[in-house]
Amino acid sequence: MPKYGHGVIGMEKQMESAVSTFNIEESPWGLKQGINHEDFLKIFDPLPEIKEILLTSENVEEARDKLRRFAEDLLWKYKNGDIDVDAMDRWLAIEAINVFLNIISEYGEKAAGFSTLEYLWKATKGDKRVLSIITEGFVEEFKHLFKAMAGVTGYSKGWLGPKLEAAGVKFVDFSKIKGRKAALMRSEYLDKVWEYIKSYLKKYPSGLDKHIIEKRKRQREKLMEYWGITEDEWFDYRWQFSHVLKREKGLETLRELNELGIVKVPEEDLKQVEIAVKYGIPWGITPYYLHLWDFENPYKEDRHVRRQVMPPTWYVSNMLQHREDREYYFDFMGEHDTSPLDLITRRYVTIAILKAYDTCPQICVYCQRNWEVLEPFMAGSFPGWDKIEAAIEWFGEHESMLDVLITGGDPLALSDKIIDKIMSRLSEFDHVVNIRWGSRIFVTVPMRITDSLAEILGSYIEPGKRNVSISTHFETAYEVTPEVAEATYKIRRQGIYIYNQLVYQRNVSRRFENVALRIALRKVGIDPYYTFYPKGKIEQKDYLVPIARVVQERKEEARLLPGQFRPDEPVFNVPRMGKNHLRAWQDRELVGIRPDGSRIYLMHPWEKGISETKLYTYPDVPIKEYLEYLESIGEDPNDYWTIWYYY
Ligand code: SF4
Helix, strand or coil: CCCCCCCCCCHHHHEEECHHHCCCCCCCCCCCECCCHHHHHHHHCCCHHHHHHHHHCCCHHHHHHHHHHHHHHHHHHHHCCCCCCCHHHHHHHHHHHHHHHHHHCHHHHHHHCCCHHHHHHHHHHCCHHHHHHCEHHHHHHHHHHHHHHHCCCCHHHCCCHHHHHHCCCCCCCCCCCCHHHHHHHHHHHHHHHHHHHHHHHCCCCCCCCHHHHHHHHHHHHHHHHHHCCCHHHHCCHHHHHHCCECHHHHHHHHHHHHHCCCCCCCHHHHHHHHHHHHHCCCCCECHHHHCCCCCCCCCCCCHHHHHHHCCCHHHHHHHHHCCCCHHHHCCCCCHHHCCCCCCEECCCCCEEEEEEECCCCCCCCCCCCCCCCCCCCCCCCCCCHHHHHHHHHHHHHCCCCCEEEEEECCHHHCCHHHHHHHHHHHCCCCCCCEEEEECCHHHHCHHHCCHHHHHHHHCCCECCCEEEEEEECCCCHHHCCHHHHHHHHHHHCCCCEEEEEEECCHHHCCCCHHHHHHHHHHHCCCEEEEEECCCCCHHHCCCCCCHHHHHHHHHHCHHHCCHHHCCCEEEEEECCCEEEECCCHHHEEEEEECCCCCEEEEECCCCCCCCCCCEEEEECCCHHHHHHHHHHCCCCHHHHHHHHHCC
């Protein structure tokens, strides 16, 4: 099958691509290939005209031309109000038709690197080879796209509407009732919505819930007994730092804890850690974080914490495969190309990163810097003061640097003395308005936030001149504990704001799971800041979510919270360029659907509209594969049905 049979002028210069990562006709997502022709033709039920055009067209070009005319005509009918559908279904139909036109266009094909239309046309005609490679992911995408184009999705009622209706809760029609009566009915309706949300939130207890606090206390005591230590030692960050589970010794500890029946660890997990340890794949867990697991029931209710530190099979085998070229292969953000000086990464006009410490107390499997952060407290991770000093000088020489983000690794694992020295030097520059520390220490070793550290950081705030802040990284409400509350309060009393950068990976992506996190964060005074689309590389398959899920969460779940609970912005990191705002529909285009159902997006970097820039082509996770994953962990895929309509 030709990749594309025509030229669109100048496109090569305007795009970068991640599409070539894998063969278009394979399904790296593990979806079953092969569809029965009769079943395939059912996708056209909402719009039989499209089937007719495809069946009667002699070739792809003829099909393209006829489909374009059909779709443009349909678009005008919706725009002109000639089709009698609900206002929201009309809006969705217009969106869907635009997507369809993108997909069948030559421009879309060139951008995607293949012809979606050719697969569609051939499958419709019954081409055996094509029918043998497409998956249900492809079928479902088109089924839903055609439903949306036909205005028959039921989207106008929303995903929750029909559930509420079935429970006897009626939407208030303000055109029929007015005044206090309407207000009371509306209030009652909103209370019912809250009851519904609550039924979801129950699934995601926070570490601040009484029964979880009690369970963790028992677990902590078991670990203290195992290590033969006192409570003072447990709560001393130096003890935590020196007892991180890593390398062979950490693996042995984990095995022993399992054998003694203290912490249950599935054999498969131990096997993957063994491979990781043998081949130097990043792995490590702090004792504190270990005690956040459910010792008795692995992966029942603690998947979100275990999976962050226990590498899955797919990840380990991919990391192994690319052991030699790891430094470049996994450098998703292209940091090698954006470092003007050692320890500095710069992608933006007024902020740059200072990497003061290249290691962390523990390793997050989905880490964006897994090519660099190789082991907890890895030897040689502190670059030495001379290098830091040179980097600080660079910030001094660049007046555009309003904000300095000191990160790594986790720089709050450095000593108070070094932290103080960095603060002191950066405070000499009048143009630096904000000194920001990027640290996950609140999650991994919250006891590191001592009074003296908080005081050092706070002492550099100068009202009217300089601010100090912290960006941290909580993934789930389960990580928000009384220890965290104490640590954040120490920091906030110094006048320092704390912001959260969530990596929205699939283990924390169930309905209202992020809402539960936002509520827990509010309780400890942390502002949600970014919701990151995880690093889009195939080795992270077990962590990725479709872009549509990020946008759906924002629209259908986050929106139900008060504004101050949800200031976070969902973003996608374009390699080398930086953040693309996913809420802004105009910042991306859907241009193709692979035979396995993976959507191909053209992402627009942030510089669009400001200066010349390149577009970035990204193949997303097939929605069908993601829904199958949700089902495998006990979720009802029907709860997510509107996901298909976020493009
Ligand atoms: S804390 Fe940050 S830098 Fe460290 S391993 Fe996790 S994601 Fe990577």
